[in-house]
Amino acid sequence: MSVTPSNENIIPLIKKESMLVSLEHGIRQNGRKPFEYRPISITLGYAKKADGSALVKLGDTTVLAGVKLEEEQPFEDTPNQGNLVVNVELLPLAYETFEPGPPDENAIELSRVVDRSLRDSKSIDLTKLVIEPGKRVWTVWVDIYVLDYSGNVLDASTIAAIAALYDTKLPKLLQEGDSIKVIKEEKGERMPMNYPVVTVTVGKIGKYLIVDPDIEEEGILDTRLSISYTPDKRMVGIQKFGIGTFSMQEIDQVESIARQASAKILEELKKQLGIG
Amino acid sequence: MSVTPSNENIIPLIKKESMLVSLEHGIRQNGRKPFEYRPISITLGYAKKADGSALVKLGDTTVLAGVKLEEEQPFEDTPNQGNLVVNVELLPLAYETFEPGPPDENAIELSRVVDRSLRDSKSIDLTKLVIEPGKRVWTVWVDIYVLDYSGNVLDASTIAAIAALYDTKLPKLLQEGDSIKVIKEEKGERMPMNYPVVTVTVGKIGKYLIVDPDIEEEGILDTRLSISYTPDKRMVGIQKFGIGTFSMQEIDQVESIARQASAKILEELKKQLGIG
């Protein structure tokens, strides 16, 4: 059962008012411009026992993604491709009110949105994750752990997932007569990535739109919308988060803002990952 | 752990008094005679993706049963018969205090009583649910969902289960050389039913006995007893529900009343299902 969060009712009215005054002058209270992201930093290989990993900081929001590969049977309806499983956890380390326990609806929603962005964008070439067609494939576990929650974990999670995947090498395969043997201890091919995908979150406060809301801003947003893009500007996922509504015209504006922001993040991502 | 329900202590004494006065005059407060059931209505095929289904109304009590068939291995100790699984859920839609979550002790008890009635009556010829002896059989899932709780869900659930089973067709089987293939998309044989079974619930209020208690009556009953019968009047299940006791003489009376009521319900059932 999904229940109205108990903190939703504490509307920091004064904060909102002063934020609106700032935005009237084209600037946010944190000093950023409306369509400006916080700085992104990526540390690849942060978790050395993962097959690939990345620590991502988006401002103070800190996310660690790790990739693990396991040999498994393919699903019946996709015998010729690997499996992808995405899991986001909002760790109790990350924020005072986060509790230990199985993922709640917020973590599950984040997991599923990141999963769909990775899947629908065809960022990963899953068909290259087959060891033996119909019998043995790689399952790609992407575990994303939020360490410090400072707003907009979704965009940070997508970046961390992509960075960790680009950091991943598959275990080595060895042809032995008719059969293929997996050498777990040795690294083989790189994860077959087609291109990255990014998610851009746009928040609405009164009549204003801003990108990459931080934790203070999240508390006073009317609502927000997240859109994922490929490098060729295809939209590969949309999710409206939280209570509140958009007009159709606002959705149009959001899309345009998000598309432009996606190009900048992709550029940053390519630079830091040394790709394309 | 089973715990005294917290509503048990609210004994509506005045209601009980006036009910007893009514019963002295041979009539219930809802206008029914002591041994009179509420009207039964059955809508077959209500859930079109089920292999068989029935929406049953017993007065205002509304129950939806759906049957699904799955190909599985037989249990080790019954290699030559299909499997039967019965599940009753008291949906939160059905009553204000019902909570979402896994089945509680009430739902589990109902499931197990309906299951035993179906099984011990041999209503279903489970031996005809074998695809390949010892290897492949049908598992019959009977899921019974209570939509509107207005008393006596047990009797309604048994009716719904039987009606849904009579509504069920097995998937088509195709002999292909030595092997048998299941064609899920096409319907084949009818569910191999021997005969229906019915459950009759008799409540005790003071020195009076009544059948088919409604929700108001359930609240003031001293206790109740449910007995299941086959068309040839064999008893195929008994369950005493709730706190309270019967004398041995009362149990005798209950059996006699229930047996007579069972004949009427079976008649109604056969008429509505167009059988026998």
Next chain:
Amino acid sequence: MSVTPSNENIIPLIKKESMLVSLEHGIRQNGRKPFEYRPISITLGYAKKADGSALVKLGDTTVLAGVKLEEEQPFEDTPNQGNLVVNVELLPLAYETFEPGPPDENAIELSRVVDRSLRDSKSIDLTKLVIEPGKRVWTVWVDIYVLDYSGNVLDASTIAAIAALYDTKLPKLLQEGDSIKVIKEEKGERMPMNYPVVTVTVGKIGKYLIVDPDIEEEGILDTRLSISYTPDKRMVGIQKFGIGTFSMQEIDQVESIARQASAKILEELKKQLGIG
């Protein structure tokens, strides 16, 4: 998440004072000497459907251990030995505040400490629990149920586990041509035991050390340490239980006290089990 137990703060200061006064005179309030155990009684075969069982009383602490054998596949990394699973349950029968439900952290810790003592001591010759190398082995389930909690369940649990194991006979095996058949109904070989293991718990109150604390003493202990020994005085397990600390010198003393106590318990155990 592990949480400070809510009863930890009720420090029975007066009790502790009078206990310290007693100990100054070399005697405990229950009349025992500091390094004296309560009487041990063992009833073998107490649970007749178990493959081996023992009811153990250590003073008023009562523990029932039952052993069940199941044919299973060996773990991949130990193809040539049987499996051992130990489970301790603190039953709600045993103490007023024990609640029904899955094992809590206390029960899990006890399970794991007993498990390690059995395993690391090599009390059981697991390599003799192979039916067919790499394919079929015995899993030894040791279930330990605390019936009456009167302090020091760990030492009682280890005794009960060992006694139940010595009481265990494996099902009979029958060579049939190339294959080995298990005759569940008939008893075969004894459980392949090398020797017993015992656990000795030493508590600290102020500057005093005592063995085998009862329930009253547990409430006022500063902390306690449990050490397991084989008959040849090898240490095969240590666990510090609860809040509180020891100095390095105290740990030395504890080890010496525990070692001497272990010899006495082993003697008692051998006598009652008729071994060695």
Next chain:
Amino acid sequence: MSQNQKPKLILENGLRTDGRKPDELRPMKMEIGVLKNADGSSIIEVGNTKIIAAVYGPKEIHPRHLALPGRATIRVRYHMMPFSTDERKSPSPSRREIEISKVIREALESSILVEQFPRSSIDVFMEVIQADAGTRLASLMAASLAVVDAGIPVKDIIAAVAVGKADGVIVLDLNEPEDMWGEADLPVAMMPSINQVNLIQMNGNLTPEEFKQAIDLASRGIQTIYNMEKETLKSKYIEFKEES
């Protein structure tokens, strides 16, 4: 036909697998007041998708320390009956059901005048009887109708439809093959009289141009559905508050 092979979604005559034109809605049926115990209820059918919804409340919340001082708490469960799908679904909630319960709650909350019921709860339960594409939106509409049936004031009733892309064509109100094999699925829910979008999600693949085209098509479909909803309610209630 194997489930592993994509069928043709747009036939040579330009029609869809169920004979509809690209901008044509599936047949719909709605009914309110279908349950006795619930304070509000409804059944809705969209094509072969069938949903039942019930609302209890506004009522006192237990335990009381969970009550919100300035507004009602909304509690929502979207659940699929085990026999509602082609393969039997386990009755325990899947991650998908948990996500959908959340997006439906947020969409529904945005339409209810929650400030009118401080310290109380409104419980909304939806059961999918038949799942044949579009269950989240049909459930949301069923919930919205049940809320109105319970006499709870709303900004507007919610109308919703999924648009998407099938064999390159932007289509209205996806059916099951289009949902499974199409290139994009874009569910949209609105309060039409105030032009506010309560729910929008997308999975799949659309260019920005296609996206614009798709939400335009959705808007038009939503208006038609909205009129049906109003008719359904009028048959029981003469008036309900409409803001434009």
Next chain:
Amino acid sequence: MSQNQKPKLILENGLRTDGRKPDELRPMKMEIGVLKNADGSSIIEVGNTKIIAAVYGPKEIHPRHLALPGRATIRVRYHMMPFSTDERKSPSPSRREIEISKVIREALESSILVEQFPRSSIDVFMEVIQADAGTRLASLMAASLAVVDAGIPVKDIIAAVAVGKADGVIVLDLNEPEDMWGEADLPVAMMPSINQVNLIQMNGNLTPEEFKQAIDLASRGIQTIYNMEKETLKSKYIEFKEES
């Protein structure tokens, strides 16, 4: 002998697989006050079935808002030890254990003078040490004895026995093969001195005539068991309230 094949339950000499006559009880042993911490406790053996029961209470209930103002809350758990059965049983509660806990609670509640302890709880725990037919009734009797051992007033102690049909013969106090292979299993629990049935269930197959015959036989068995229970209690307590 394979588990898949039904054995003969009534031998040619008319006796049962364990040598008993059709109307003969299994040997029984009972003891109370067997645990130190519990307020009341008992061990009961019926044939090879062995149960231990403990009662804690009446005591204050936590959290307090769960307390019932006019009566005690009864909390009951029936549980099987993993080594009590032929195949090891997982220690987590099965659906069968949940149902049995409920029917035992309801039977036991009907015997306790719960109105004497408002706002308090009485906790009853039963562990099956050996399961060899009739565990629910042996557990209920063990619980009833433990309740009396705890000094809690009851209308009467509960005596119970299962009757059934095996190879067409109505038999008293089913053993395991009869439970597994017989045609009917009819557990009955009573407060004999006041002729009140606390628990009755049946699975299997009986004609109404057989049913009457069976409950008559149960009544007689119960009277014998009741006398044993009274003897057990007398050995510890000289008097307990008896209503007839």
Next chain:
Amino acid sequence: MSQNQKPKLILENGLRTDGRKPDELRPMKMEIGVLKNADGSSIIEVGNTKIIAAVYGPKEIHPRHLALPGRATIRVRYHMMPFSTDERKSPSPSRREIEISKVIREALESSILVEQFPRSSIDVFMEVIQADAGTRLASLMAASLAVVDAGIPVKDIIAAVAVGKADGVIVLDLNEPEDMWGEADLPVAMMPSINQVNLIQMNGNLTPEEFKQAIDLASRGIQTIYNMEKETLKSKYIEFKEES
């Protein structure tokens, strides 16, 4: 090399598989104040083992009836990230993690001046980023540093190291092969300035003489680690209370 075969742990030159001498520690790195939201935090690396810890508190406890009147409640979770181990670990807590959370809590509680914070809670969370032997002790040290970083007064900071036996040799600060294949693993945690042991466990096999030798070696290792911890803290805080 198959995982089933024990490798040589002490090489012919008397050194260990990672080139260390028997009494040599692994390289260590520590940092505090690494997280923004937490009241205290730290990252610690011991060889290839890497842990992050966060402390929230002292803060009001919810629900309030759980508060302890005379002291703080300590709540502790030790958790392994799924990608921290060679084989992926399920994120749900294992029995091992539950035990370790408990022993870490008890060790940590023994160092905190809990009486200074009645009715409040101190929450401590540790995540294992890389598991390569010694995660419980590294976690405990990370927690202790994070507690101090949160400004919570302690009797002393905790320093810890595992000693053990590998190929018959008593070794300091076990690495993964020694942990897996060695004859004994003896983790020890202390408050060095007051000579108090907060945590001691052992699994494996030691004679009493070896045990004495091992804890002596542990004491020496702990002193070195303790000095590193103090350096780490000094870089941020000039003083912290030290009792000797």
